[in-house]
Amino acid sequence: MRRKLAAGNWKMHGLLADLSQISALNADHPDPATDILICPPTTLIVPACAAINGGAVQIGAQDCHARASGAFTGDLSAVMLKDAGATAVIVGHSERRDAHEESSEDVRAKSKAAHAAGLTAIICLGESLAQREAANTLDIIAGQLSISVPDTAVAANTVIAYEPCWAIGSGLTPTPAQIGEVHDFIRARLTTRFGEAEANGMRLLYGGSVKPGNAAEIFEVSNVDGALVGGASLKAEDFTPIINALKAAS
Numbered sequence: 003m004r005r006k007l008a009a010g011n012w013k014m015h016g017l018l019a020d021l022s023q024i025s026a027l028n029a030d031h032p033d034p035a036t037d038i039l040i041c042p043p044t045t046l047i048v049p050a051c052a053a054i055n056g057g058a059v060q061i062g063a064q065d066c067h068a069r070a071s072g073a074f075t076g077d078l079s080a081v082m083l084k085d086a087g088a089t090a091v092i093v094g095h096s097e098r099r100d101a102h103e104e105s106s107e108d109v110r111a112k113s114k115a116a117h118a119a120g121l122t123a124i125i126c127l128g129e130s131l132a133q134r135e136a137a138n139t140l141d142i143i144a145g146q147l148s149i150s151v152p153d154t155a156v157a158a159n160t161v162i163a164y165e166p167c168w169a170i171g172s173g174l175t176p177t178p179a180q181i182g183e184v185h186d187f188i189r190a191r192l193t194t195r196f197g198e199a200e201a202n203g204m205r206l207l208y209g210g211s212v213k214p215g216n217a218a219e220i221f222e223v224s225n226v227d228g229a230l231v232g233g234a235s236l237k238a239e240d241f242t243p244i245i246n247a248l249k250a251a252s
Protein backbone atom coordinates (compact mmCIF):
# COMPACT_ATOMS: atom_id res chain seq x y z
CA MET A 3 0.00 0.00 0.00
CA ARG A 4 1.33 3.45 -0.89
CA ARG A 5 1.71 5.92 1.97
CA LYS A 6 -0.27 9.03 1.26
CA LEU A 7 1.56 12.33 0.96
CA ALA A 8 0.35 15.86 1.62
CA ALA A 9 3.00 18.20 0.25
CA GLY A 10 2.99 21.99 0.52
CA ASN A 11 4.86 24.17 -1.96
CA TRP A 12 5.30 27.60 -0.41
CA LYS A 13 6.82 29.04 -3.61
CA MET A 14 8.32 32.51 -2.95
CA HIS A 15 6.35 33.02 0.25
CA GLY A 16 7.56 32.85 3.83
CA LEU A 17 9.73 34.73 6.32
CA LEU A 18 11.15 33.59 9.64
CA ALA A 19 7.92 34.67 11.32
CA ASP A 20 6.03 32.11 9.25
CA LEU A 21 7.90 29.20 10.80
CA SER A 22 5.12 29.24 13.40
CA GLN A 23 2.86 27.71 10.73
CA ILE A 24 5.22 24.75 10.37
CA SER A 25 5.50 24.38 14.14
CA ALA A 26 1.69 24.40 14.41
CA LEU A 27 1.36 21.76 11.71
CA ASN A 28 3.98 19.65 13.43
CA ALA A 29 2.19 19.91 16.76
CA ASP A 30 -1.20 19.06 15.18
CA HIS A 31 0.07 15.90 13.46
CA PRO A 32 2.44 14.20 15.90
CA ASP A 33 2.15 10.75 14.33
CA PRO A 34 0.59 11.30 10.93
CA ALA A 35 -1.05 8.42 9.14
CA THR A 36 0.08 10.27 6.02
CA ASP A 37 3.42 11.80 5.13
CA ILE A 38 3.45 15.58 5.46
CA LEU A 39 6.05 17.65 3.64
CA ILE A 40 6.51 21.41 3.52
CA CYS A 41 8.76 22.92 0.84
CA PRO A 42 9.46 26.45 2.07
CA PRO A 43 11.79 28.89 0.35
CA THR A 44 15.39 27.70 0.70
CA THR A 45 16.19 30.38 3.29
CA LEU A 46 13.83 28.62 5.69
CA ILE A 47 14.99 25.01 5.29
CA VAL A 48 17.49 25.04 8.15
CA PRO A 49 15.30 26.92 10.67
CA ALA A 50 12.24 24.87 9.63
CA CYS A 51 14.10 21.65 10.40
CA ALA A 52 15.05 23.12 13.77
CA ALA A 53 11.43 24.13 14.42
CA ILE A 54 10.24 20.60 13.71
CA ASN A 55 12.81 19.24 16.11
CA GLY A 56 12.47 15.59 15.18
CA GLY A 57 8.69 15.76 14.63
CA ALA A 58 6.81 14.03 11.84
CA VAL A 59 6.61 16.89 9.34
CA GLN A 60 9.34 16.74 6.72
CA ILE A 61 10.99 19.64 4.95
CA GLY A 62 11.75 19.80 1.24
CA ALA A 63 13.09 22.21 -1.37
CA GLN A 64 11.57 23.68 -4.53
CA ASP A 65 14.36 23.22 -7.06
CA CYS A 66 17.97 22.07 -7.35
CA HIS A 67 20.86 22.32 -9.78
CA ALA A 68 21.77 19.27 -11.83
CA ARG A 69 25.41 19.34 -10.66
CA ALA A 70 26.64 18.56 -7.16
CA SER A 71 28.94 21.62 -7.01
CA GLY A 72 30.71 24.08 -9.27
CA ALA A 73 30.85 27.63 -10.56
CA PHE A 74 27.11 28.26 -10.71
CA THR A 75 26.50 31.57 -8.96
CA GLY A 76 23.23 31.69 -7.11
CA ASP A 77 22.39 28.00 -7.57
CA LEU A 78 22.02 25.28 -4.97
CA SER A 79 22.79 21.61 -5.41
CA ALA A 80 20.75 18.66 -4.22
CA VAL A 81 23.68 17.70 -2.00
CA MET A 82 23.46 21.10 -0.28
CA LEU A 83 19.71 20.80 0.20
CA LYS A 84 20.13 17.36 1.74
CA ASP A 85 22.88 18.76 3.96
CA ALA A 86 20.50 21.52 5.09
CA GLY A 87 17.94 18.93 6.20
CA ALA A 88 15.66 18.53 3.17
CA THR A 89 14.31 15.06 2.42
CA ALA A 90 12.77 15.89 -0.96
CA VAL A 91 12.95 18.41 -3.77
CA ILE A 92 10.33 19.55 -6.27
CA VAL A 93 11.66 19.50 -9.83
CA GLY A 94 10.06 20.62 -13.08
CA HIS A 95 7.35 22.78 -11.59
CA SER A 96 5.56 24.57 -14.44
CA GLU A 97 6.59 27.93 -12.99
CA ARG A 98 10.22 26.89 -13.53
CA ARG A 99 9.53 25.28 -16.90
CA ASP A 100 7.92 28.60 -17.96
CA ALA A 101 9.87 31.34 -16.19
CA HIS A 102 13.27 29.61 -16.36
CA GLU A 103 12.71 27.76 -19.63
CA GLU A 104 13.50 24.40 -18.06
CA SER A 105 13.09 21.51 -20.46
CA SER A 106 12.15 17.96 -19.58
CA GLU A 107 15.82 17.07 -20.21
CA ASP A 108 16.79 19.60 -17.53
CA VAL A 109 14.19 18.11 -15.20
CA ARG A 110 15.59 14.62 -15.74
CA ALA A 111 19.11 15.82 -14.91
CA LYS A 112 17.86 17.54 -11.75
CA SER A 113 15.89 14.44 -10.76
CA LYS A 114 19.01 12.32 -11.20
CA ALA A 115 20.97 14.74 -9.04
CA ALA A 116 18.27 14.54 -6.37
CA HIS A 117 18.42 10.75 -6.40
CA ALA A 118 22.21 10.75 -6.21
CA ALA A 119 22.03 13.03 -3.17
CA GLY A 120 19.52 10.79 -1.43
CA LEU A 121 16.53 13.09 -1.92
CA THR A 122 13.07 12.16 -3.13
CA ALA A 123 12.38 13.90 -6.45
CA ILE A 124 8.84 15.24 -6.79
CA ILE A 125 8.65 15.49 -10.57
CA CYS A 126 5.95 17.83 -11.89
CA LEU A 127 4.06 17.41 -15.15
CA GLY A 128 1.09 19.22 -16.61
CA GLU A 129 -0.58 20.54 -19.72
CA SER A 130 -1.46 24.13 -20.59
CA LEU A 131 -5.04 25.20 -21.18
CA ALA A 132 -4.46 25.37 -24.93
CA GLN A 133 -3.08 21.82 -24.90
CA ARG A 134 -6.11 20.54 -22.97
CA GLU A 135 -8.52 22.35 -25.25
CA ALA A 136 -6.78 20.79 -28.24
CA ALA A 137 -7.27 17.34 -26.64
CA ASN A 138 -3.50 16.90 -26.37
CA THR A 139 -3.30 16.33 -22.62
CA LEU A 140 -2.27 12.68 -22.62
CA ASP A 141 0.31 13.21 -25.38
CA ILE A 142 1.88 16.08 -23.43
CA ILE A 143 1.92 14.06 -20.21
CA ALA A 144 3.41 11.05 -22.00
CA GLY A 145 6.22 13.17 -23.43
CA GLN A 146 7.01 14.99 -20.20
CA LEU A 147 6.89 11.75 -18.21
CA SER A 148 9.17 9.73 -20.46
CA ILE A 149 11.84 12.43 -20.63
CA SER A 150 11.64 13.96 -17.14
CA VAL A 151 11.80 10.74 -15.12
CA PRO A 152 15.34 9.30 -15.08
CA ASP A 153 16.31 5.63 -15.03
CA THR A 154 17.40 6.09 -11.41
CA ALA A 155 13.74 6.39 -10.37
CA VAL A 156 12.40 3.79 -7.93
CA ALA A 157 9.34 3.82 -5.71
CA ALA A 158 11.32 5.02 -2.70
CA ASN A 159 12.84 8.09 -4.37
CA THR A 160 10.26 9.33 -6.86
CA VAL A 161 6.88 11.04 -6.63
CA ILE A 162 5.04 12.29 -9.72
CA ALA A 163 2.87 15.41 -9.38
CA TYR A 164 0.24 16.07 -12.03
CA GLU A 165 -0.35 19.82 -12.04
CA PRO A 166 -2.36 21.19 -14.97
CA CYS A 167 -0.88 24.65 -15.56
CA TRP A 168 -4.33 26.21 -15.92
CA ALA A 169 -5.41 24.93 -12.48
CA ILE A 170 -2.46 26.44 -10.59
CA GLY A 171 -3.48 29.42 -8.50
CA SER A 172 -6.60 29.92 -10.63
CA GLY A 173 -9.32 28.40 -8.49
CA LEU A 174 -10.11 26.10 -11.43
CA THR A 175 -9.73 22.34 -11.10
CA PRO A 176 -10.21 19.50 -13.56
CA THR A 177 -13.18 17.23 -12.93
CA PRO A 178 -12.51 14.07 -10.91
CA ALA A 179 -12.88 12.12 -14.17
CA GLN A 180 -10.23 14.26 -15.86
CA ILE A 181 -7.84 13.85 -12.92
CA GLY A 182 -8.47 10.10 -12.85
CA GLU A 183 -7.83 9.76 -16.58
CA VAL A 184 -4.40 11.37 -16.28
CA HIS A 185 -3.41 9.57 -13.08
CA ASP A 186 -4.44 6.16 -14.45
CA PHE A 187 -2.48 6.96 -17.61
CA ILE A 188 0.64 7.92 -15.62
CA ARG A 189 0.41 4.72 -13.57
CA ALA A 190 0.09 2.63 -16.72
CA ARG A 191 3.09 4.32 -18.34
CA LEU A 192 5.20 3.87 -15.22
CA THR A 193 4.21 0.20 -15.09
CA THR A 194 5.30 -0.34 -18.69
CA ARG A 195 8.64 1.31 -18.04
CA PHE A 196 9.53 0.27 -14.48
CA GLY A 197 7.49 -2.91 -13.95
CA GLU A 198 4.47 -3.40 -11.76
CA ALA A 199 6.15 -3.71 -8.37
CA GLU A 200 8.13 -0.47 -8.69
CA ALA A 201 5.42 1.53 -10.48
CA ASN A 202 2.80 0.50 -7.92
CA GLY A 203 4.91 2.00 -5.17
CA MET A 204 5.39 5.40 -6.81
CA ARG A 205 3.09 8.02 -5.41
CA LEU A 206 1.09 10.25 -7.73
CA LEU A 207 0.01 13.65 -6.41
CA TYR A 208 -2.56 16.00 -7.87
CA GLY A 209 -1.78 19.74 -7.69
CA GLY A 210 -3.66 22.87 -8.74
CA SER A 211 -6.14 24.82 -6.59
CA VAL A 212 -6.50 22.10 -3.95
CA LYS A 213 -8.44 23.64 -1.07
CA PRO A 214 -10.18 22.39 2.09
CA GLY A 215 -13.47 22.50 0.14
CA ASN A 216 -12.47 20.24 -2.78
CA ALA A 217 -9.79 18.00 -1.24
CA ALA A 218 -12.06 15.12 -0.18
CA GLU A 219 -13.51 14.77 -3.68
CA ILE A 220 -10.06 14.80 -5.29
CA PHE A 221 -8.68 12.23 -2.84
CA GLU A 222 -11.38 9.72 -3.83
CA VAL A 223 -10.07 9.65 -7.41
CA SER A 224 -8.21 6.48 -8.42
CA ASN A 225 -4.43 6.67 -8.33
CA VAL A 226 -4.43 9.96 -6.41
CA ASP A 227 -2.07 9.35 -3.50
CA GLY A 228 -2.06 12.89 -2.16
CA ALA A 229 -1.67 16.49 -3.21
CA LEU A 230 0.92 19.14 -3.96
CA VAL A 231 -0.67 22.26 -2.51
CA GLY A 232 0.38 25.86 -3.09
CA GLY A 233 -1.64 28.68 -1.53
CA ALA A 234 -3.61 26.51 0.86
CA SER A 235 -0.42 25.12 2.43
CA LEU A 236 0.79 28.48 3.73
CA LYS A 237 -1.40 28.48 6.84
CA ALA A 238 -1.71 25.45 9.12
CA GLU A 239 -5.44 26.16 9.53
CA ASP A 240 -5.94 25.70 5.76
CA PHE A 241 -3.54 22.79 5.27
CA THR A 242 -4.76 20.74 8.24
CA PRO A 243 -8.26 20.10 6.80
CA ILE A 244 -6.62 18.98 3.55
CA ILE A 245 -4.35 16.59 5.47
CA ASN A 246 -7.37 15.32 7.42
CA ALA A 247 -9.30 14.73 4.18
CA LEU A 248 -6.34 12.71 2.89
CA LYS A 249 -6.24 10.64 6.07
CA ALA A 250 -9.97 9.97 5.76
CA ALA A 251 -9.83 8.98 2.08
CA SER A 252 -10.30 5.30 1.34
Ligand SMILES: O=C(CO)COP(=O)(O)O
Nearest residue numbers: 011170171210211232233
Ligand atom coordinates in the same frame (compact mmCIF):
# COMPACT_ATOMS: atom_id res chain seq x y z
O1 LIG B 1 1.58 24.96 -8.03
C1 LIG B 1 1.01 24.39 -7.10
C2 LIG B 1 1.75 23.52 -6.18
O2 LIG B 1 3.02 23.22 -6.65
C3 LIG B 1 -0.42 24.59 -6.86
O3 LIG B 1 -0.63 25.90 -6.43
P1 LIG B 1 -2.08 26.30 -5.87
O4 LIG B 1 -2.48 25.22 -4.87
O5 LIG B 1 -1.87 27.64 -5.22
O6 LIG B 1 -3.00 26.32 -7.04
